[in-house]
Each structure stands twice: as C-alpha cells, then as structure tokens.
Amino acid sequence: MSIISAIVRKDLVIEYRSRQTFVTTLFFGLLVLVVGNFSLSIGGEQQTVIAPGILWISFLFSGLLFLNHILATEKEENSLDGLLISPATPGQLFLGKMISATIFLVTLETILFPVFHILFNFQFTLNSIWLYLVILLAALGYCSLGVLLATMALGLKNREIILSVLLFPILIPLLIMAVKSSIILLNQLKMDQFYNWLKLLIGFDIIYVVLSYWSYHWILEDV
Amino acid sequence: MSNVRISDKILLFLIFIMVPVALYFAFAYAPEERVMGVVQRIFYFHVSSAWTSLLSFFFVFVGGALYLWKNDKRFDYFAYAAAELGVFFCTIVIVTGPIWAKPVWNVWWTWDPRLTSTFVLWLIFVAYLILRSSLADHPAVRKYASVYGIIGFIDVPIVYLSIYWWRTIHPRVITPAKVDLHPKMWYSVLICWATILLLYTVLMKLRIRMERLKEEVQILQERVQED
Numbered sequence: 001m002s003i004i005s006a007i008v009r010k011d012l013v014i015e016y017r018s019r020q021t022f023v024t025t026l027f028f029g030l031l032v033l034v035v036g037n038f039s040l041s042i043g044g045e046q047q048t049v050i051a052p053g054i055l056w057i058s059f060l061f062s063g064l065l066f067l068n069h070i071l072a073t074e075k076e077e078n079s080l081d082g083l084l085i086s087p088a089t090p091g092q093l094f095l096g097k098m099i100s101a102t103i104f105l106v107t108l109e110t111i112l113f114p115v116f117h118i119l120f121n122f123q124f125t126l127n128s129i130w131l132y133l134v135i136l137l138a139a140l141g142y143c144s145l146g147v148l149l150a151t152m153a154l155g156l157k158n159r160e161i162i163l164s165v166l167l168f169p170i171l172i173p174l175l176i177m178a179v180k181s182s183i184i185l186l187n188q189l190k191m192d193q194f195y196n197w198l199k200l201l202i203g204f205d206i207i208y209v210v211l212s213y214w215s216y217h218w219i220l221e222d223v
Numbered sequence: 224m225s226n227v228r229i230s231d232k233i234l235l236f237l238i239f240i241m242v243p244v245a246l247y248f249a250f251a252y253a254p255e256e257r258v259m260g261v262v263q264r265i266f267y268f269h270v271s272s273a274w275t276s277l278l279s280f281f282f283v284f285v286g287g288a289l290y291l292w293k294n295d296k297r298f299d300y301f302a303y304a305a306a307e308l309g310v311f312f313c314t315i316v317i318v319t320g321p322i323w324a325k326p327v328w329n330v331w332w333t334w335d336p337r338l339t340s341t342f343v344l345w346l347i348f349v350a351y352l353i354l355r356s357s358l359a360d361h362p363a364v365r366k367y368a369s370v371y372g373i374i375g376f377i378d379v380p381i382v383y384l385s386i387y388w389w390r391t392i393h394p395r396v397i398t399p400a401k402v403d404l405h406p407k408m409w410y411s412v413l414i415c416w417a418t419i420l421l422l423y424t425v426l427m428k429l430r431i432r433m434e435r436l437k438e439e440v441q442i443l444q445e446r447v448q449e450d
Contacts, residue, residue, distance in 0.1 A: 145374070148370075148374075149371075152354070152367045152370075152371070155361055156357055156358065158357065162353070162354070162357055165350050165353055165354075166353075166354055166371065168346075169343060169346040169347040169349075169375075170347060170375060172343050172382060173381045173382050173384075173385040173386075176385045177385055196388070200381075200385060203381075204381055208374075211373070211374060211377065212374075215291075215370045215373070215374075218291060218363075218366045218367075218370055219363070219366065219367065219370060221363065221366070222361070222362045222363030
C-alpha cells in the first residue's frame with residue numbers, strides 16, 4: 001500500500017510543481033467544450049440532449065493528452081528503469097499510475113464540471129452529484145485501460161495516434177454509458193434506467209481494473 | 224506445388240465441390256422470400272460470414288490467452304491469423320448488410336444494436352491489426368497483441384449489452400427459443416456456413432504456415448548476418 005501511495009505521491013508532486021500539463025490540458029478541455037458548441041451549433045430544445053455528448057468528448061480527449069504524458073515522461077527522463085528496479089511489483093506500479101491518472105482527470109473535470117453547467121445552462125441539482133459520481137467511475141475505467149495501453153504504446157514513434165486508435169474502440173461502451181446517464185441526469189428523467197447504466201458502468205470498471213492489473217506484468221517486461 | 228500437403232489437397236478439393244453446391248442451395252434450392260424477394264438471398268452469405276467472424280474473434284482470445292499462459296509462439300500465429308481472417312469476414316458482413324438493408328429498410332445504415340456492435344467489433348480488431356503492424360519489430364509484439372486481443376474480446380458482451388439498451392430493428396431470425404426460418408432456408412444457411420468454414424480452415428492453415436515461415440526466414444537472416 002505504501003509503495004502505491006509513494007508512486008501516486010511522486011506523480012502528483014511532479015504535476016503540482018510543474019503545473020504546465022495540468023493548465024494546458026484544462027485549457028484544451030475548455031476549448032473542446034467551446035468548439036463542440038460551435039461545430040454542432042446547438043441551441044433551443046436539442047441542447048439538453050446534445051450538450052452531454054460535448055462534455056464527454058472533452059473528457060475523452062483531455063484524458064488522452066494526459067495519459068500519453070504520464071507515461072511518456074517516465075520514459076523520456078529515464079525514470080522508468082528506476083521504477084522497474086524498485087521493489088514495486090508491476091501490479092503496484094499499475095495501480096499507482098492508474099490512481100494518479102484518475103486523480104488528475106477527476107481534478108480536471110471538477111473544474112470543467114461547473115463551467116459546463118454554466119455554459120450550457122444546466123441547473124445544479126441533486127442529480128449533479130450523481131453526474132459527478134459517473135465522472136468518477138468513468139475516469140477510473142478510462143484510466144485503467146489508458147495506463148495499460150499507453151504503456152504498450154510507449155516504444156512507438158507515433159504513440160499519440162496509436163494510443164487513441166487502441167483505446168477508443170474499447171471505450172465505446174463506456175462512452176455510451178456515460179452519455180446516456182448524463183442525458184437522464186441533466187434532463188431530470190426517470191432514474192430507474194440510470195441505475196441500470198450505473199451498474200453497467202461499475203461492472204465495466206471492475207472488469208477492466210482487474211484485467212489491466214492482471215496483465216500489466218506482461219506489458220512491462222519489454223518496455 | 225510440391226509443398227502442398229495431402230490434407231490441404233483434400234480440403235481444397237472439398238471446397239471445389241462445396242462452393243457450387245452452396246451457390247445452388249442459396250440461389251435455387253432455398254425458396255424466394257415473399258416480401259423481400261431475391262435480395263434476401265444475401266442472407267446466406269451474410270449470416271454465415273457473421274458466425275465465422277465471431278468464431279474467429281473468439282479464437283484470437285483463446286490464442287492470446289494460451290500464448291500468455293504457455294509462451295508458445297504457435298498460439299500467437301494462430302491468434303494473428305484468426306484476427307486477420309476475422310476482420311476479413313467481418314468486413315463481408317458489414318458490406319453485405321447495407322446492400323440488403325437499402326431495399327428492405329430503405330436505408331444503408333442504421334445505428335441498430337447488432338449493426339453497431341458488429342461495427343465496434345470490427346473497429347476493435349482492426350485496432351489489433353494496427354497494433355501488430357506498428358509494433359512489427361518490437362520484442363514484445365506477441366504479448367501486447369495477446370493482451371489486447373483478450374481485452375478486446377471481453378469488451379464484446381459489454382458493447383453488445385450497452386448498445387442493446389436502445390431499440391432494435393434488426394430481424395431477430397434466430398433466437399434461442401425458436402427458429403423463424405423455412406426448413407429449406409435453414410438447410411441452405413447451414414450448407415453455406417459449412418462451405419465458408421471449410422474455406423476458413425484452409426485460409427487459417429495457410430496464414431499460420433506463412434507466419435511460421437516468416438519467423439524461420441528471420442532466424443536465418445540473423446544467422447547470415449552473424450556469419
């Protein structure tokens with residue numbers, strides 16, 4: 001446990017001290033919200049149905065930037081070798097990286113979340129708390145797969161493109177769950193369907209956290 | 224053709240006989256569908272390709288898992304071949320689907336659960352092939368691909384479930400409870416599937432052998448360079 005928290009602390013301290021990646025990614029997420037608004041030229045009644053999609057596109061793309069970054073820096077600074085010879089097992093390394101990526105993404109979304117509400121005229125209600133939970137769960141599933149696949153892409157020249165190509169097809173169900181539950185929550189629709197989506201989302205997280213944890217040592221052997 | 228094995232010759236001969244038989248069953252033996260007419264006959268190739276591709280993606284999963292477990296390259300050859308052929312047959316499904324859908328549903332494409340999940344499946348395994356080709360010389364390409372194949376196949380039921388919670392308009396011809404087909408149509412599907420499976424077997428054998436030979440060539444090349 002202390003090993004995992006040491007890795008998390010290390011990553012967060014690095015990000016906190018430089019802050020550059022965080023601010024850039026945050027700005028990028030904000031830009032996607034704005035660009036999404038213009039490219040779909042939404043307004044009026046459709047807005048409440050379409051706007052949640054823009055939130056999740058912003059979520060996906062800003063997360064992708066960060067997932068590339070969090071492992072690439074280890075490689076560029078040659079600190080990956082240090083991590084590999086440390087007493088941490090591959091599973092612990094994975095959990096550490098996954099947790100710090102999730103914390104990063106959730107922090108980012110915590111800032112973008114009210115901005116999204118304001119830009120698209122959604123009321124803050126009790127449902128906003130549920131939506132925040134959905135963001136938390138989606139970030140967890142996203143980062144567990146993301147860390148695994150970003151490690152695979154590490155050795156490649158075109159790793160940014162490869163990561164998105166590998167990640168997005170597998171994330172499609174996660175995206176559907178997130179968008180569908182956001183539409184229900186933001187439009188104050190009946191909640192029973194939302195609970196189904198929530199259960200599916202939790203199932204997705206469990207499956208992929210376990211699977212990535214279990215398979216990480218094969219990936220890490222030959223980075 | 225001296226390196227074609229006897230078993231391959233028998234298989235090829237069987238295919239040579241079965242292809243005309245399957246065509247006869249699909250175009251002459253099976254009765255014409257009352258509403259859809261002749262375009263319905265694409266169903267025999269569409270459905271049998273769909274079953275074959277799903278089977279093939281399952282083989283990618285099995286091959287990947289066995290490779291990680293036993294660390295035997297032959298399982299990876301098998302998984303790689305299955306992925307390529309799975310994508311090939313899945314492409315046939317995705318191409319024949321719209322050809323049928325245009326006259327019957329009056330649209331080329333609709334985001335119906337089965338269509339969408341087949342399409343997502345296709346995307347996942349195309350990504351698998353992209354991963355393999357971009358990692359071509361990487362020492363861990365087999366491990367990475369195996370892990371990705373497993374992750375991708377486990378995604379299939381989740382994809383299907385999440386997409387299914389929308390309304391479906393795809394004809395549910397074959398459900399667990401009953402088969403909604405004329406017996407003659409049913410025989411024709413099975414004959415077509417058997418033919419495609421034969422073809423699949425031959426292609427798999429060839430593809431696996433090619434992968435093995437590639438490996439041998441590489442080993443020989445390395446030896447030459449050392450000398």
